[in-house]
Amino acid sequence: GDSVTQMEGPVTLSEEACLTINCTYTATGYPSLFWYVQYPGEGLQLLLKATKADDKGSNKGFEATYRKETTSFHLEKGSVQVSDSAVYFCALSSGGFQKLVFGTGTRLLVSP
Amino acid sequence: SAVISQKPSRDICQRGTSLTIQCQVDSQVTMMFWYRQQPGQSLTLIATANQGSEATYESGFVIDKFPISRPNLTFSTLTVSNMSPEDSSIYLCSVGTDRNTEAFFGQGTRLTVV
Numbered sequence: 001g002d003s004v005t006q007m008e009g010p011v012t013l014s015e016e017a018c019l020t021i022n023c024t025y026t027a028t029g030y031p032s033l034f035w036y037v038q039y040p041g042e043g044l045q046l047l048l049k050a051t052k053a054d055d056k057g058s059n060k061g062f063e064a065t066y067r068k069e070t071t072s073f074h075l076e077k078g079s080v081q082v083s084d085s086a087v088y089f090c091a092l093s094s095g096g097f098q099k100l101v102f103g104t105g106t107r108l109l110v111s112p
Numbered sequence: 113s114a115v116i117s118q119k120p121s122r123d124i125c126q127r128g129t130s131l132t133i134q135c136q137v138d139s140q141v142t143m144m145f146w147y148r149q150q151p152g153q154s155l156t157l158i159a160t161a162n163q164g165s166e167a168t169y170e171s172g173f174v175i176d177k178f179p180i181s182r183p184n185l186t187f188s189t190l191t192v193s194n195m196s197p198e199d200s201s202i203y204l205c206s207v208g209t210d211r212n213t214e215a216f217f218g219q220g221t222r223l224t225v226v
Contacts, residue, residue, distance in 0.1 A: 004154070036217075043116065044204070044217035089155070098143045098208030098215040102155040 002027040006090045006103035013080055013110050021075040021106045023064075023090035031092040033057075033066050033073040034100065038087045047075075047088070085110045114139055118205050118218035125195055125225050132191045133221045135205030140185035143208040145215070146178070150201045158203075161188040195225045 006023040013019060025031065035047040035057070048057030053068035062077045073090060090103040115138040125131050135144065144161040159180055160168040167180035182188040192199050205218040 034214075041219075043219040046214045049214070091155075098145060098206065099157060099160070100155070100206075100215060101157075102147075104152070104154050 002031065002092060002094055002101045004090050004092055004101055004103035006088075006106055008104070009087075009107040011106060011108050013108070015082055015110055015112050016079045017110075019075070019077040019080045019084075019108065021088055021090075021108070023073045023075065023103060025071050025073065025090075025092050027071075027092055027094055027101075029094055030068075031094045033064070034091045034093070035062070035064055035073070035075050036089040036091060036102075038089065038105075040086070044089065080108070080110045082110045082112055084108060114141060114207050114209065114216045116205055116207060116216060116218035118221055120221055121219060122222040123224070125223065127196050127225055129195055130191055130193045131195065131223060132189050133203055133205075133223075135188045135190070135207075135218055137186045137207050139209075141207040141209050142185075143215075144182060144188045145206040145208075146180060146188075146190045147204040147206060148201045149204065149220070155204065158190070161190075192223065195223075197225045199223065200225045 003026045032051045034049045036044045037047045048059045050057040050066035056065045064075045087105045087107045089105045091100040117136045119134045146158040147155045149155045158173045161182040163182045179191045202220045204220045206215045208215045
C-alpha cells in the first residue's frame with residue numbers, strides 16, 4: 001500500500017539557519033503530496049501542497065518540489081524563525097484530498 | 113475553511129471502559145474522517161464517517177471496537193470500546209468540503225488508558 005517516510009527528529013536549528021526535512025513516498029498511480037504543520041497546542045494545518053510532478057508548493061517561506069523520479073517531496077526553508085518550531089508531517093493522497101497517508105512527523109526546534 | 117471542535121481534548125480512562133469522542137464542525141461538510149496517532153507513529157486513518165449510513169473502515173479497524181456515528185453533516189462521534197493500554201493514542205477528526213480541497217483537522221483527543 002501507499003506509504004510515506006520522513007526523517008526522524010527532533011531537528012534542532014538556530015534562528016536563520018537553513019532547513020531541509022526529507023520526505024519520500026511509495027504510491028500507486030500519481031498521488032497528491034502535502035506538508036502539514038502542527039504548532040504546539042493546535043490542530044494540523046496545511047502548509048503547502050503539490051498535485052503533479054515538478055509542481056512546487058510554497059507558503060510562509062517554505063517550499064517543496066514534487067519529484068517523481070526520486071519519489072520525494074522534501075521541505076525546505078532558507079531561514080527559519082523561532083516561530084517555525086512545530087511538528088511537520090508529510091502526507092500523500094491517492095484518491096481525493098481528504099483521505100491522507102501520513103509520515104511519522106518531524107519535530108523542529110528553533111532556538112534564538 | 114472549517115472550524116472543528118473536538119471533545120474531550122484529553123482523558124485518562126480505565127481499561128475495559130469505553131470513551132466517546134465528539135467532533136463538531138461550524139459548517140456542513142461532505143466528508144468526515146477519524147484518524148489515530150499512536151505514540152511515535154504516523155497518523156492512521158480509522159474510518160470515513162458517512163452521514164446516514166454505516167462508516168467505512170480501513171483495514172485493521174472494526175466497527176465493534178470503533179463504532180462511529182454521523183447523524184448529520186456537522187457532527188460525528190467515535191467511540192473507543194473496551195479499551196486497553198494499546199489504545200492510548202491521539203484521535204483526530206478531519207473534515208473536507210470537496211474532493212479537491214484540503215482537509216481540516218481538529219486539535220485531537222489525547223487518550224491514555226491505564
